Amino acid sequence: MDQNEVDRAQDSRERLRSAIRQTAPGTSLRHALDMIIAGHMGALICIGDTDAVLAAGDDGFKLDISFTANRLFELCKMDGAIVIDKGLTQILRANYHLNPDPSLPTSETGMRHRTAARMSLLTKAIVISVSERRQVVNVFVDGKGHQLRTVTQIMASVNQLLVSLQSTRTQLDRSLLRLTTLELDNYVTLSDITETIYLFEVLSTVAEQLDRLILELGSEGKTIEMQRDEFVGDAGENYTLLVRDYAADSSHENAERIRRQLHETDNARLRQPKVVASILGYEGKGEDSILTPLGLRTLSNISVVRKGMADKIVDEYGSLQNLLDDIEKNPSRLDSVGVDNPGILADSLYRMWGKRA
Numbered sequence: 001m002d003q004n005e006v007d008r009a010q011d012s013r014e015r016l017r018s019a020i021r022q023t024a025p026g027t028s029l030r031h032a033l034d035m036i037i038a039g040h041m042g043a044l045i046c047i048g049d050t051d052a053v054l055a056a057g058d059d060g061f062k063l064d065i066s067f068t069a070n071r072l073f074e075l076c077k078m079d080g081a082i083v084i085d086k087g088l089t090q091i092l093r094a095n096y097h098l099n100p101d102p103s104l105p106t107s108e109t110g111m112r113h114r115t116a117a118r119m120s121l122l123t124k125a126i127v128i129s130v131s132e133r134r135q136v137v138n139v140f141v142d143g144k145g146h147q148l149r150t151v152t153q154i155m156a157s158v159n160q161l162l163v164s165l166q167s168t169r170t171q172l173d174r175s176l177l178r179l180t181t182l183e184l185d186n187y188v189t190l191s192d193i194t195e196t197i198y199l200f201e202v203l204s205t206v207a208e209q210l211d212r213l214i215l216e217l218g219s220e221g222k223t224i225e226m227q228r229d230e231f232v233g234d235a236g237e238n239y240t241l242l243v244r245d246y247a248a249d250s251s252h253e254n255a256e257r258i259r260r261q262l263h264e265t266d267n268a269r270l271r272q273p274k275v276v277a278s279i280l281g282y283e284g285k286g287e288d289s290i291l292t293p294l295g296l297r298t299l300s301n302i303s304v305v306r307k308g309m310a311d312k313i314v315d316e317y318g319s320l321q322n323l324l325d326d327i328e329k330n331p332s333r334l335d336s337v338g339v340d341n342p343g344i345l346a347d348s349l350y351r352m353w354g355k356r357a
């Protein structure tokens, strides 16, 4: 894909997201669509890019009246299309006849839906078709249709994803706890890191799938969003810290790049230690190779280590192991880094390690 195609795909995704947001439960547009379905009516509605939409049709009634759900519902009793501005403030035309280029490809059947798909290819408008016969609503962006679902239909998928998110988070927490102990023992293998990275990726994929459903749920998705945030919690920051701990180059920018690359890697390859090692910047490491962490993640999770302090400690000592080796002999060195309570920090590390100072 060249840069233009990437930009176009991104623009198309953004417009689909905005279309889903505008037609989600709780919005006045959705209220109008629900009334149209309940009234066993059909509709063809173009929203936005009005100059291009109007240029592709003729006839109809020029209205320029403010948008309300009831007005839209009433106007859909007429034949033809309704044209609304991008901000959903004005209904510009009703009973409008659209003539998009018939050579524009579409796999839809029925003139209403073929016209909707073609208008979305021809213009940047969000085009909605409500089928009178099938009682379904499709939202078209760039020729692709997205069928609106009821809250009950969406909730069935939401519940499955919430269960999967919760169980992945439990597995991830267990894996991170084990990793912390292994780090303190200096016994982390490439295979341990691969397993933990895999769980971070599963968690973020499930969370992304849930985000799409939360968007579809609109005002009905608030409590699901809270549950999602509860399960995901601080996973994002911990993931970046873990990547920085083990990457050959530990800079923030490199960690972001590595995370993008890991996210684009398919699941089967993500489980291969060799693949993960190569993305982290190492070649020739086997699954049992020992990796030495900087300790940023483990240090950041200690309550007395303030934000930014873990980086300073790692800059001073070089790695978690060097800190552990030195902390007993020379605790005052931590003072010079700016740690307020070096004693508590040492105690916390020993407690996590399961050893006493």
Ligand SMILES: Nc1ncnc2c1ncn2[C@@H]1O[C@H](COP(=O)(O)OP(=O)(O)OP(=O)(O)O)[C@@H](O)[C@H]1O
Residues within 6 Å of the ligand: 042, 043, 044, 078, 079, 080, 081, 096, 097, 098, 099, 109, 110, 111, 112, 113, 114, 115, 130, 131, 132, 133, 134
């Ligand atoms: N090019 C168009 N411009 C404006 N309105 C259109 C256009 N094509 C179809 N329509 C509207 O769609 C209505 C139904 O068209 P058609 O009989 O082709 O239905 P359909 O595509 O099978 O839709 P449904 O699933 O609702 O039955 C028309 O009466 C008209 O109001």
